[in-house]
Amino acid sequence: MSDEKDIGELIYDWNTEGNSSPSGLIDIEFDDETLRDGLQSPSVQDPTIGQKKELLHLMEELGIHTADVGLPGAGPRAREDVLALVKEIADNKMNITPNCAARTLIADVTPVVEISQKVGLPVEVCTFIGSSPIRVYAEEWTLEKMVSHTVESVSFAVKEGLPVMFVTEDTVRATPDTLKTLFDAAIDSGAARLCLCDTCGHATPEGVKNLVNWTREYLKSKDVDLKLDWHGHRDRGLALPNALAAIEAGVDRVHGTAMGIGERIGNLPMDTLLVNLRLLGLINNDLTKLPEYVQKTSEYTGIPLPPNYPVIGEDAFRTATGVHAAAVIKAESKGDDWLADRIYSGVPAGMVGRHQTIDIGPMSGKSNVIYWLNNNNIEPSDELVDELFRIAKESDRILTKDEIMTVVERVSN
Numbered sequence: 297m298s299d300e301k302d303i304g305e306l307i308y309d310w311n312t313e314g315n316s317s318p319s320g321l322i323d324i325e326f327d328d329e330t331l332r333d334g335l336q337s338p339s340v341q342d343p344t345i346g347q348k349k350e351l352l353h354l355m356e357e358l359g360i361h362t363a364d365v366g367l368p369g370a371g372p373r374a375r376e377d378v379l380a381l382v383k384e385i386a387d388n389k390m391n392i393t394p395n396c397a398a399r400t401l402i403a404d405v406t407p408v409v410e411i412s413q414k415v416g417l418p419v420e421v422c423t424f425i426g427s428s429p430i431r432v433y434a435e436e437w438t439l440e441k442m443v444s445h446t447v448e449s450v451s452f453a454v455k456e457g458l459p460v461m462f463v464t465e466d467t468v469r470a471t472p473d474t475l476k477t478l479f480d481a482a483i484d485s486g487a488a489r490l491c492l493c494d495t496c497g498h499a500t501p502e503g504v505k506n507l508v509n510w511t512r513e514y515l516k517s518k519d520v521d522l523k524l525d526w527h528g529h530r531d532r533g534l535a536l537p538n539a540l541a542a543i544e545a546g547v548d549r550v551h552g553t554a555m556g557i558g559e560r561i562g563n564l565p566m567d568t569l570l571v572n573l574r575l576l577g578l579i580n581n582d583l584t585k586l587p588e589y590v591q592k593t594s595e596y597t598g599i600p601l602p603p604n605y606p607v608i609g610e611d612a613f614r615t616a617t618g619v620h621a622a623a624v625i626k627a628e629s630k631g632d633d634w635l636a637d638r639i640y641s642g643v644p645a646g647m648v649g650r651h652q653t654i655d656i657g658p659m660s661g662k663s664n665v666i667y668w669l670n671n672n673n674i675e676p677s678d679e680l681v682d683e684l685f686r687i688a689k690e691s692d693r694i695l696t697k698d699e700i701m702t703v704v705e706r707v708s709n
């Protein structure tokens with residue numbers, strides 16, 4: 297049976313009923329910030345350059361378009377890593393393209409230019425400057441000084457032949473007048489993109505739509521064809537709905553990080569964004585490498601992957617509850633993997649290269665025990681099933697494989 301037939305007959309989708317959101321594939325790009333903004337998390341360890349290269353290749357396999365490979369102006373080590381990553385992209389003729397963060401200072405843009413020229417590959421320069429009144433007040437900036445830095449840095453990068461994305465930090469708390477003045481300066485200096493930022497995780501989905509719509513109207517009034525990016529953080533837990541709102545409002549590219557790692561509690565999780573867009577039918581990226589992308593990020597940065605992490609966590613497709621397990625088992629008994637993968641899961645495990653798992657615990661029924669034994673090529677005799685069922689009911693957690701096998705050996709002897 298085709299997915300289209302099954303979805304129509306077996307799942308009534310309120311997510312799309314009466315919805316004015318985009319339908320069908322959309323032209324949306326992804327910028328992975330794992331190796332820059334992600335590494336600004338106060339809890340991460342900086343991966344080795346070999347590990348960073350691995351993650352870069354996984355990003356490409358997931359269909360991610362660009363990667364922020366670092367801020368070379370931060371120091372010699374950062375510069376060396378950026379150079380190695382840009383060279384990795386060039387040497388392997390990778391499809392993913394590099395960009396680099398830089399303050400609106402010539403001193404920050406210069407290393408990006410030098411790396412680009414040394415490798416012979418264009419590197420997008422992402423020049424950023426704070427834009428909200430609270431930031432301006434704390435820094436004691438003047439708007440004239442902000443405009444001067446913007447013009448100087450953007451013009452320099454453009455003159456050196458590099459594409460520029462102009463980034464206004466804390467855009468969601470900036471005034472329209474300030475944004476217009478800064479945007480005018482960046483566009484007139486040759487910027488090819490604008491990036492709207494929820495730097496402090498302040499925005500709500502409605503606020504995101506308001507900002508994106510205002511910016512699109514501004515660009516229309518300027519009569520310029522610029523790309524528009526969205527960069528969000530998750531301090532209020534709204535990074536994913538905010539990104540979906542930004543996409544609905546018409547941004548061209550969305551930024552995220554593996555596991556959502558980043559400043560404070562982090563950024564938009566790129567992995568859950570890709571899953572949701574695939575489930576909405578808006579992209580068709582192959583996501584079978586998604587678990588490896590997340591698990592290796594966890595390992596290489598030292599950030600633990602919670603068992604209940606969406607889609608990738610150990611418990612994402614795992615149950616020991618009798619009623620849930622019984623439904624999955626009945627679906628499998630029909631010889632229908634599609635059905636079994638969706639009967640108790642809003643995300644099909646097969647989409648990300650995983651499978652449904654049934655364990656044995658205090659909430660299990662005998663069907664769990666029989667299924668587990670059959671799945672491990674062990675004859676489910678009545679005596680063995682009864683004994684495992686009794687032990688499971690007396691336990692305060694799921695039984696481990698070693699514990700189950702000890703019972704199997706004891707009963708068998």
